[in-house]
Amino acid sequence: MASPNSTSAPKRKPLPSLYSTVSATVSPLTLASWVKLSSSLDGRDKITKIIAYLSRLLAWYYKSVLLLPDAAAKFTALKNTVQMARKPFRMGKVVNEVHKIRNCLARPTLSEVERVGDETKESPQQANALPLYRKVGMIGKMIGLAGFWCGDNVVFLTKGVNFLHHDDKDKRMTLGTRAHHFASRLYFFGAICHFLEGIENVRRHWKALEKAQLENVEDSELKKLQLKGFEMYVSLFKACCDITVFSNNPGVDLWKKKRGKKLSEAIVSLAGLGSASTVIWKNYPKIS
Known part of the structure; x- marks a missing residue:
């Protein structure tokens, strides 16, 4: 039996819900915020990047899954056009x-930087x-x-x-x-x-x-x-x-050198969509 004077280990405080933390900061359902996002150069660039990689994913799907090369060629052409459209905004x-x-x-x-005596204050x-x-x-x-x-x-x-x-x-x-x-x-x-x-x-x-x-x-x-x-x-x-x-x-060409072939277009397309989505999330206007 522990003595009354013995000290117990400090208890960890439960973390607040991650959903409540994020949802209290960002609203993904406000149309005005999407308009504001698309009005910025970086926002438009990443939205067009989403379109480019989504077209690339659909081109892979029509070619490799549905076996419709003509339809796949159309999405490939769309992807190439959108990718080229992004390049002028990168000049300089x-x-x-x-x-x-x-x-x-x-x-x-x-x-x-020299440390100050009081660690609660920063120079x-x-x-x-x-x-x-x-x-x-x-x-x-x-x-x-x-x-x-x-x-x-x-x-x-x-x-x-x-x-x-x-x-x-x-x-x-x-x-x-x-x-x-x-x-x-x-x-x-x-x-x-x-x-x-x-x-x-x-x-x-x-x-x-x-x-x-x-x-x-x-x-x-x-x-x-x-x-x-x-x-x-x-x-x-x-x-x-x-x-x-x-x-x-x-x-x-890391994968081609190591495995003898490139990664699947589906994997690359999903990775591109993921990368663009993170930037959109970061630049999405916060709730005032």
Whole structure:
């Protein structure tokens, strides 16, 4: 029998419902929010990405399941048209990534910031500081995106508008193919950096959540922490989807090299839909 003076282990506070945490923040049923989303450049881009990958999935279904190649060809043509329609809006986006890289490099790492005596207070430098793994992961992702935008712009200028080497079709196609391979490799590199950073983010979040439960923090703080964790899981899921898609692209061809054949179009299409859906969720207007 335990003595009256013995201390028992602290009890974990039950977590609030994840559904209530997310649903209290985002409303997927408000038409006005979808209109606002589609009015933004990134929102329109991801909506058209959904259309492109849905067309790709339907092309696979009609060709491989229903054995209707003519119908499949129509969806393939739609996919190619929509993909090309997205490219003009990416012109010059490399400047955005260069700006982000410069800002990220200017931010100090936590190891470079002196700790204040009171851990409950943060100095301005601490609030702006990043863990070293996050800084490296973010810069790697941005470098990958910058390279992808450059390659994608060249693909558009060679294939979409015939701007480069317009008098020599062979040179134009060769340059476009090389640019496409370069873009795929850089995006794949950026997705790997994003994935590794996401794994460490989730690991640290688990530790923070466990500590918060043991300390019996308020429900509102638990909800904020849980929503932050959900956003981390969504981000990690996007990285997995991007790795799946670009590991199958020409220039990387990871599965073809390892297995002797590419991934199924169904798997790639679903991964593309998953990646686009995460960005739509992230940019969907929040409830005021």
